[in-house]
Structure formats: structure tokens, C-alpha cells
Amino acid sequence: MLKLDEMWTFVGRKRRKVWLWLAVERYIRRVVAWVLGTRGTATAPRLWRALPAEYHSGTWYYTDEWVAYRQVLPPAAHRPSPKGSGQTSIVEAVNCSLRQRCAVLVRRSCSFSRSLAMHRIRLLLCINDHNRRFTLH
16 A cells, blocks of 8 residues: 655755655555656656556555546556545655655755755655665564
8 A cells, every 4th residue: 555645845946846756655654666856747657657566556546636646546546535634644744754854855944955966865865764764663
């Protein structure tokens, strides 16, 4: 069972928003895929392609009601839920945890990436550390 969500961050200045899209395993809370992009519908297919093959079938996908998910997830397995329903609370908790551990994700911060390449590297390190913490337990 996967929970999917997106959160905004920025590169260089706040007007240059970049969206971090995550796919999180519900029970293990491990990030299984992530991509950076816009919040538009063009980034959702990239997240789908980033998912390991074993998650392309035989699982449920819980998301908010953002239209981009509807265009790429299998309709029979997609479970869109309104904000506040609790169905995406796991991925929201991972978002919060990543924001606490990775300074470039904090919205009001002196720490920010000047380039998208460095932003990717910093996020990769943070997500790998998050996954390591959850796979050791």
C-alpha cells in the first residue's frame, strides 16, 4: 500500500518553486520513489516511472484528490481521499519529518540550494538517511 503526496520547496528564491513528489510505503514508512518537478500534470508520470516495478500492480495508491494522480494511477487501485480524511497522514508525517531534518525543505530558512543539481543531492542524502532509519527498526 502506497501513500503519495507532493510538497513545495524552492531553489534560489521562493518564487522559484520546485515540488517534491513522494511515494511512501504505508507500514514501513520508507520512501520508495521521489521526483522533483512542477505541481502540474507533467510530473506525475515521472513519479509513476520512478516507482519500482513491484509497485506497478497489486497495491493500493492513496492520494489526495489532486487531478494529476488520476491521470497516471490505475483507476481500480487508486484511492483519492479529501484532505483531512487521514488516508494520506503517513506521507504527510514523512513530509514533516523530512522538513525537520533537511534545511532546504524548510520554507523560512537561510539554508537553500542555489542550483537544482545541489537541491537533488541534498534531498537524496536526506531521503536515504530517512529510509535507513526506518529499515533498521
